[in-house]
Amino acid sequence: MKRKQGLEINAKIGLDRKDEFMSRLLRVESVMKYYGTKNNVTKAVDDISFTVKQGEFVGIMGASGSGKTTLLNLLGTIDTVSAGHIYLQEKDITELGKKELASFRRENLGFIFQDFQLLDTLTLEENIAFSLAMNHIDTKKIPIRVVEVAKKLGIEDILYKYPYEVSGGQKQRCACARAIITNPNLILADEPTGALDSKSATMLLKTMKQMNDQWDATIIMVTHDAFSASYADRILFLRDGQIFNEIVKGNQTRKQFFDQILDVMSVLGGDMQNVR
Numbered sequence: 001m002k003r004k005q006g007l008e009i010n011a012k013i014g015l016d017r018k019d020e021f022m023s024r025l026l027r028v029e030s031v032m033k034y035y036g037t038k039n040n041v042t043k044a045v046d047d048i049s050f051t052v053k054q055g056e057f058v059g060i061m062g063a064s065g066s067g068k069t070t071l072l073n074l075l076g077t078i079d080t081v082s083a084g085h086i087y088l089q090e091k092d093i094t095e096l097g098k099k100e101l102a103s104f105r106r107e108n109l110g111f112i113f114q115d116f117q118l119l120d121t122l123t124l125e126e127n128i129a130f131s132l133a134m135n136h137i138d139t140k141k142i143p144i145r146v147v148e149v150a151k152k153l154g155i156e157d158i159l160y161k162y163p164y165e166v167s168g169g170q171k172q173r174c175a176c177a178r179a180i181i182t183n184p185n186l187i188l189a190d191e192p193t194g195a196l197d198s199k200s201a202t203m204l205l206k207t208m209k210q211m212n213d214q215w216d217a218t219i220i221m222v223t224h225d226a227f228s229a230s231y232a233d234r235i236l237f238l239r240d241g242q243i244f245n246e247i248v249k250g251n252q253t254r255k256q257f258f259d260q261i262l263d264v265m266s267v268l269g270g271d272m273q274n275v276r
């Protein structure tokens with residue numbers, strides 16, 4: 001009986017919609033974030049809605065001050081919404097209490113920051129292992145898992161080093177390993193290539209694409225830069241706290257998508273002047 005009902009529902013909503021419903025990971029609904037006082041309000045995020053499917057790699061672009069970091073911080077529960085709702089796997093994360101937040105972040109999210117945010121007094125291995133230990137993983141299994149991930153990201157030979165002993169690119173790949181090792185539902189990256197030279201940036205983007213392709217990691221990446229953005233499947237463009245454009249890579253090559261991104265940026269002209 002249950003199965004029959006299910007089939008009927010599927011027939012009603014159609015296959016495409018069913019697919020969308022089943023694989024939807026994140027749903028952002030009319031989210032707002034205001035700063036300041038009544039007489040002097042900054043609408044940093046001003047009524048934003050979108051969804052992200054499991055396994056998508058989404059880029060967020062926009063001029064300086066357009067609300068990119070604010071939006072990412074709301075998704076990461078680092079900041080709280082002024083209004084609206086954010087659902088991760090249909091759970092409303094805007095309603096989580098202080099106590100639930102820490103474990104929610106630890107269990108569901110991975111963060112990659114522009115300035116790496118590694119702990120200086122720990123080796124790379126310890127930095128990566130730290131997030132697993134926090135999740136109460138069997139301590140015997142931790143070194144095996146760290147080496148496995150480090151190998152994939154090409155940093156297994158430098159695991160014993162401290163952050164100050166390695167390059168920016170290597171630090172950022174360590175940050176990627178730290179983000180992915182707990183197998184999070186969602187990885188949030190704010191300008192991850194911002195502090196890297198172009199060679200390290202390319203290597204990092206390939207690493208992120210690899211995490212996306214091989215491990216089905218869902219990634220939301222904020223970036224100023226068209227080259228970085230071209231690694232995503234889809235890009236949301238923000239202006240004054242709102243989404244005003246969205247482009248999808250589809251079957252295009254990365255180069256074609258890169259050109260399309262540049263086109264959007266040039267059409268926007270003055271608005272994107274701050275975009276590096």
Ligand SMILES: Nc1ncnc2c1ncn2[C@@H]1O[C@H](COP(=O)(O)OP(=O)(O)OP(=O)(O)O)[C@@H](O)[C@H]1O
Pocket residue numbers: 035036042043044062063064065066067068069070071224
């Ligand atoms: N804590 C805060 N208090 C007050 N205003 C804030 C705060 N954080 C951000 N804003 C304002 O909200 C708007 C959006 O800022 P946000 O940092 O999200 O921009 P952004 O797109 O990430 O910019 P950038 O590219 O420079 O990093 C800006 O006008 C900013 O000044």
Ligand SMILES: [Mg+2]
Pocket residue numbers: 068069070
């Ligand atoms: Mg920012």
